[in-house]
Amino acid sequence: MSDPKMQVRARVRHEPDRSYAVLVEGPDGEVEVGRTGRTADLWALAHAGAARLFGESLGADDLTLHVPQPPYGHDGQWGRMNK
Template structure:
C-alpha cells in the first residue's frame, strides 16, 4: 500500500455534456477517478477516488488537504449572455426567482462556477450545469439588463 501524501491534487475536466470528469494524482500519476453531473459532488468524487488510489478509507482523505483545480469551461466566456435553466434540487423561492431569466456571466475560478448578474436580483453564483450558454435572447431582455447594469455601476468620481 502506497504512503498517503499530506495533500491530494485533483483536477476537473469539463465534458461537452456539462458533466465534470474528476482526475486525481495517485501513486502512478493522474487518474480519472469518476464523473458527476453536479459541481457540488466533485469534491466527494475526488476524495473517494483518492482513497481508492491509495487503498484507504475515504475518511483518511481529509477534504481540507484536497487541492481542487476547476478551470474555466471551454463552452463559456466572461461577459457572455446565459439563461438560468435550473435551480438544482432546491425548491426555495429565493432560488427559483431567477429561473428562466437571462443574465451576464463571469467566471469565478475560486468557486469553479459563474457569477451571473440578472436584472432586478443582482449577482449570484451558478454552476455550469444550471446555465444555458447559447440562449435565444430578445432585444428587450438585452436592453433591460444593460439598463440594470448601467444603474448598478458606480458613478465616476
C-alpha cells in the same frame, strides 16, 4: 519526527456533454475517478477517488481540487460561438 502530510491534487475536466470528469494525481499518474453532471458532487468524487487510490483516510486539508472556468463564458454557463 512525524511523517510529512500527504497532499493529493485533483482537477476537474469539462466534458463536451456538459458533465464534469474528476481526475486525481495517483502514484501512477493522473487517473479519472468519476463523472458527474452536478458541481455539488465534485468534492465528494475527488475525495472518494483519492481515498481509493491511496488506500487511506484523507482529511479535508489533504486534498486540493482545482475547478477551472468552463471553456465558454465567464459566469459558469457554457455558450456556443457562432461563425
